[in-house]
Amino acid sequence: MTRFLEALGGRLAERWLALLLGPSVLLMGAIAAGATLGQRRWHDTGLLLDRLDGLSAQPALRTGGTLVLLLAGVLVVSAGLGLAVTALGAMVERLWLGDRPRRLTARRRRRWDAAQERFDRALVAAARAERTPEAAAAAARARDLNALRNRISLAPPARPFWLGDRIAAVDTRVWDSYRLDLTSAWPRLWLTLPEDVRAELGTARSSLAAATRLLAWALGYLVVGLVWWPSAVVGAVTAVTAWWRARTAGVAFAELAESAVDLHGRGLAESLGIPCAGTLTEDVGAEITALLRKRT
Incomplete structure (x- = not known):
C-alpha cells in the first residue's frame, strides 16, 4: 500500500507539473517581461537582463530562507493561475456547447434552412435530369450542396456555435x-x-x-x-x-x-x-x- 501511494503521489505530482506549473510559469514570465519592458521597449533584452542581475545581487536573495519563501510563492501563484485557467476553460467549454446566445442560434438556423432549401431543389433537378446528358452534373451539384449544408451543421442547428x-x-x-x-x-x-x-x-x-x-x-x-x-x-x-x-x-x-x-x-x-x-x-x-x- 505504501508503494502504491508513493507511485500515485508521483503521478499526481507529474500531472500537476504538466497541467498547472509549467504553463503558469510561462505566463508569469510573460507578465514580468511585459511589466518590465512595456510597449516602447518591447525588444530590449538588455534591460531585462539588467533587472534580473539587479535582483540576483540583492542580499536578501542570497539566504536560503528567502529562496525557499520565493520558491513557495512562485508555486502558490502558479497553482492559483492554473486553477483559475482551469475554471475559465470550463466556462469556455460551457459557452461553446451551451444554447445561448439564442440570436446566434437563430442566425445559424436561417443559414441552414437556406442551404437545405437549395439542396432540396438540387435533388428535384437531379431527379428530373435522370437518364439525360445533364444527370451527372445535376447529381454532382446536389452532392456539393449537401456538403455545404453539412458544413453548417449535420442537423437543424440548436446551438449558437x-x-x-x-x-x-x-x-x-x-x-x-x-x-x-x-x-x-x-x-x-x-x-x-x-x-x-x-x-x-x-x-x-x-x-x-x-x-x-x-x-x-x-x-x-x-x-x-x-x-x-x-x-x-x-x-x-x-x-x-x-x-x-x-x-x-x-x-x-x-x-x-x-x-x-x-x-x-x-x-x-x-x-x-x-x-x-x-x-x-x-x-x-x-x-x-x-x-x-x-x-x-
Whole structure:
C-alpha cells in the first residue's frame, strides 16, 4: 500500500507539473517581461537582463530562507493561475456547447434552412435530369450542396456555435434513426460498453477539455498583450491552435458517441431485456426510450 501511494503521489505530482506549473510559469514570465519592458521597449533584452542581475545581487536573495519563501510563492501563484485557467476553460467549454446566445442560434438556423432549401431543389433537378446528358452534373451539384449544408451543421442547428451543434447533432441523428433518447440512454449504454471503447471516448473528451483550457491560457496572454504586444501575438496563435484542436476533438467525440450507439445499441436493448434480433430499429429504440424515461 505504501508503494502504491508513493507511485500515485508521483503521478499526481507529474500531472500537476504538466497541467498547472509549467504553463503558469510561462505566463508569469510573460507578465514580468511585459511589466518590465512595456510597449516602447518591447525588444530590449538588455534591460531585462539588467533587472534580473539587479535582483540576483540583492542580499536578501542570497539566504536560503528567502529562496525557499520565493520558491513557495512562485508555486502558490502558479497553482492559483492554473486553477483559475482551469475554471475559465470550463466556462469556455460551457459557452461553446451551451444554447445561448439564442440570436446566434437563430442566425445559424436561417443559414441552414437556406442551404437545405437549395439542396432540396438540387435533388428535384437531379431527379428530373435522370437518364439525360445533364444527370451527372445535376447529381454532382446536389452532392456539393449537401456538403455545404453539412458544413453548417449535420442537423437543424440548436446551438449558437458550430462545436455545440456538432455534438448536439448526435442526439438528433440517433433520434431520427432509432427513436432513441440518447440523454436517457447514455448512462446505461456507457455501462454496457467495452473498456477499450470507454477509453477512446474518455480520451476524446479529455482532448476537448484540454483544448478549452488552452484557449483560456491564450486569453491570459492576450490580456498581457495590453502592456506588451509580443504576448498578444503568442495569445493569438495559441487561440487559433486551441480553436482548431477543439473542433478536431469535438468531431472525434461526436463520431465515437454515435458509433457507440450504432455498434452497441443492440447490447443495450438486450441488457434491458428488450428483444433485438438484428440491428437496432425504430421500434426497439422507441421501446428503450419508453422504458428509460419511466413515463416522464
